[in-house]
Amino acid sequence: MPLEVHTVDGYCIMNHRYIHEVRVLLPEDLEQELALLSDLKSRLPRNAARRMSASGIMVSGVVPDDSAAANSFNVIYASQFAETVALEKYLTSLPEASPMLFQTSIHPSAVEQVWICRQRTIPHFIPMTATGSDSSALLTASFEQVLLSAGFGTTLVLAEERGTWMTGLKLASDRSFAAAIFFNDEADGAIGKLFCSVPKARETKTFVSVNSLLGLTEAVMQRKNIVVGTSGFSNFALQWN
Amino acid sequence: MKVFIEAADCQTCFGNSCQTLSALHAGRSGLVMQPVLGPDGGDLVPLALRNEMGTPIPPRWWKDLINLLNAIPQYPWGTEGYPILFASSNYGIDSMYALSKNPTLEAQKSWANAGLVLEQVKGALNWGPCCSSFSHACVSAHLAAVQGEKLLRAKVAKKVLLVAFDYLGPFVTAGFKALKILNNGMPSPYMNSEMGSIGLGDGAAWAILGTDKTSWEIAGSSVWNEMYHFTANEPEGSGFSESLRPFFKSFQNQRFWVKGHGTGTLEAGKLECLSVAKHFPGTPLVSWKGSIGHTLGSCALVEAVIAIRAQEQGRIPATIGTRHPLFADCVATDNFDAGAFNSILMLCNAFGGAHGGWLLHYEP
Numbered sequence: 001m002p003l004e005v006h007t008v009d010g011y012c013i014m015n016h017r018y019i020h021e022v023r024v025l026l027p028e029d030l031e032q033e034l035a036l037l038s039d040l041k042s043r044l045p046r047n048a049a050r051r052m053s054a055s056g057i058m059v060s061g062v063v064p065d066d067s068a069a070a071n072s073f074n075v076i077y078a079s080q081f082a083e084t085v086a087l088e089k090y091l092t093s094l095p096e097a098s099p100m101l102f103q104t105s106i107h108p109s110a111v112e113q114v115w116i117c118r119q120r121t122i123p124h125f126i127p128m129t130a131t132g133s134d135s136s137a138l139l140t141a142s143f144e145q146v147l148l149s150a151g152f153g154t155t156l157v158l159a160e161e162r163g164t165w166m167t168g169l170k171l172a173s174d175r176s177f178a179a180a181i182f183f184n185d186e187a188d189g190a191i192g193k194l195f196c197s198v199p200k201a202r203e204t205k206t207f208v209s210v211n212s213l214l215g216l217t218e219a220v221m222q223r224k225n226i227v228v229g230t231s232g233f234s235n236f237a238l239q240w241n
Numbered sequence: 242m243k244v245f246i247e248a249a250d251c252q253t254c255f256g257n258s259c260q261t262l263s264a265l266h267a268g269r270s271g272l273v274m275q276p277v278l279g280p281d282g283g284d285l286v287p288l289a290l291r292n293e294m295g296t297p298i299p300p301r302w303w304k305d306l307i308n309l310l311n312a313i314p315q316y317p318w319g320t321e322g323y324p325i326l327f328a329s330s331n332y333g334i335d336s337m338y339a340l341s342k343n344p345t346l347e348a349q350k351s352w353a354n355a356g357l358v359l360e361q362v363k364g365a366l367n368w369g370p371c372c373s374s375f376s377h378a379c380v381s382a383h384l385a386a387v388q389g390e391k392l393l394r395a396k397v398a399k400k401v402l403l404v405a406f407d408y409l410g411p412f413v414t415a416g417f418k419a420l421k422i423l424n425n426g427m428p429s430p431y432m433n434s435e436m437g438s439i440g441l442g443d444g445a446a447w448a449i450l451g452t453d454k455t456s457w458e459i460a461g462s463s464v465w466n467e468m469y470h471f472t473a474n475e476p477e478g479s480g481f482s483e484s485l486r487p488f489f490k491s492f493q494n495q496r497f498w499v500k501g502h503g504t505g506t507l508e509a510g511k512l513e514c515l516s517v518a519k520h521f522p523g524t525p526l527v528s529w530k531g532s533i534g535h536t537l538g539s540c541a542l543v544e545a546v547i548a549i550r551a552q553e554q555g556r557i558p559a560t561i562g563t564r565h566p567l568f569a570d571c572v573a574t575d576n577f578d579a580g581a582f583n584s585i586l587m588l589c590n591a592f593g594g595a596h597g598g599w600l601l602h603y604e605p
Contacts, residue, residue: 080356081354082376087337088341090412090416091337091338091341091412092341094278094338094341094411094412094415095278095281095282095283095411095415097415097416097418097419098419099416099419099420099421102415102416102417102419102420103416103420103471103472103592106330106378106592107330107376107377107378108376108377108593109471112468112471112592112593115466115468115593116468116469116470116471116593118468119468119469120468121465121466121467121468121483122466122468123464123465123466124464124466125377125464125466125595126375126377126384126388127375127376127377127384128373128374128375128376129355129356129374129375129376130354130355130356130359130374131327131355131356131359131360131363131370131372131373131374132356132359132360132363132370133356133357133360134356135356137370137371137372137373138356138373138374141372141373141374144373144397145373145388148388148391148392148395148397165341165344166337168344169340169344169350169353170350171337171340171350171353171354230370230371231320231321231369231370231371232319232320232321232323232324232369232370232371233321233324233371234397
């Protein structure tokens with residue numbers, strides 16, 4: 001039965017979504033990250049892998065070719081800092097601009113790298129980025145998009161890559177990670193669900209509050225039930241079976 | 242539920258939407274050959290700027306943008322029921338560029354990525370935190386408009402504010418020059434010539450979507466992502482056909498003209514032109530990027546506002562900067578009367594073979 005959710009003129013129906021696949025890559029340190037990237041790269045076509053960014057390679061890892069996520073009708077991609085390393089290299093290369101670094105540095109390149117490599121269309125692709133100095137509203141807006149997307153399957157992809165000089169300026173992530181969550185409307189076989197929370201979600205013994213992409217990635221890896229909320233948005237909860 | 246555009250305006254190198262429309266009616270081009278890296282020099286390329294490129298703080302676009310956004314009708318923007326949807330592909334890049342040359346420039350650090358830029362904008366206009374940002378290169382503004390319509394239809398918004406802006410900096414100008422499509426030629430959209438050229442321009446726009454009836458109803462929209470190649474389209478034009486498919490039925494019962502993407506590149510221009518001619522025979526196609534330049538992430542909304550003004554004023558500007566031979570006869574090379582039409586179909590494309598289509602129905 002659909003859940004009721006709070007809307008501006010009372011209550012209306014907004015579908016919840018069931019979770020069917022989850023994959024997370026969250027290397028603990030640089031050594032583990034490099035080993036992971038090397039392993040993932042070895043599974044990709046050599047020509048494509050040579051041009052891919054760290055976040056692109058990690059997205060290929062959380063969205064394997066044969067997964068439901070890889071064939072999703074809707075793909076929502078959330079990244080606060082996007083293609084950090086390509087952007088760093090491209091900017092410092094000016095005025096001798098590299099066309100490859102330019103195209104790689106443009107959001108949403110990480111997802112495009114993977115889907116182009118597989119020659120697979122995405123009917124509805126929704127790349128998003130931050131609207132403030134942290135990723136809390138981005139996270140909330142991403143969940144809102146999952147619930148607004150029409151059926152046929154929706155994949156939420158999160159990715160950040162460790163920067164170099166930009167990280168030193170606090171303009172990039174200090175950690176690389178990626179996660180993909182595949183949602184659809186089928187209750188059978190689901191491992192969890194995302195729904196709007198009524199009344200307003202708040203931290204309880206069974207739900208922890210999360211307010212960043214990294215926080216969501218960690219919580220998903222540990223299968224923690226979470227609530228997400230930013231002023232002005234509906235509140236969302238993610239619950240595991 | 243019907244969704245309408247309740248108010249909108251834009252800003253190009255010529256000024257606001259009415260000033261831009263006048264310039265387009267007169268066939269004027271705002272593109273000027275200037276150094277690709279602005280004050281840092283480089284080869285001359287066609288750019289249509291609001292003011293000189295550079296990296297001052299606040300950024301060169303700050304006052305210009307805030308002046309435009311200050312005219313937006315007052316609602317509790319950024320609070321529950323009144324979300325703001327931002328769209329761009331280059332927020333903060335100027336400051337990142339400045340910091341790449343000199344990391345000690347403290348003042349640049351508060352402006353040097355998308356989130357920080359939007360924090361500044363929201364703060365200056367006392368907007369709340371309920372906002373989203375869509376960044377999908379040159380279809381960003383279109384994507385924001387589609388999501389805005391969804392929020393209204395799902396009744397999670399009473400009104401939606403769309404805000405799109407992209408002001409040029411060396412990051413993007415040097416990048417397009419490296420791709421060799423920004424060169425020493427002026428854009429001639431849809432011209433069957435030896436060499437393709439684009440021009441780039443500054444652009445900003447806003448629109449309020451809502452359910453209060455106005456003359457402009459959103460009659461349909463489409464998105465599609467080919468994922469065939471980063472900078473090329475699937476050669477048979479499948480992406481163009483897929484993005485036009487949702488409007489085949491509308492073609493039977495509405496009379497629309499097409500505001501195309503038409504940057505001046507050869508392959509994409511040809512595929513767009515031939516797709517429009519094939520699926521919507523007899524429908525005029527125009528592009529204005531040969532005049533105002535390609536305003537990148539903001540282009541879909543900037544050009545939509547100009548198209549709305551043109552339809553309201555009764556005269557549609559021709560494709561600027563082009564000449565024969567053309568890819569197809571549907572390309573309008575003279576201004577034409579809007580009276581025969583009751584709708585506009587607006588198209589946009591981006592890297593990765595991204596496509597967007599937006600059908601607006603006009604009822605004066």
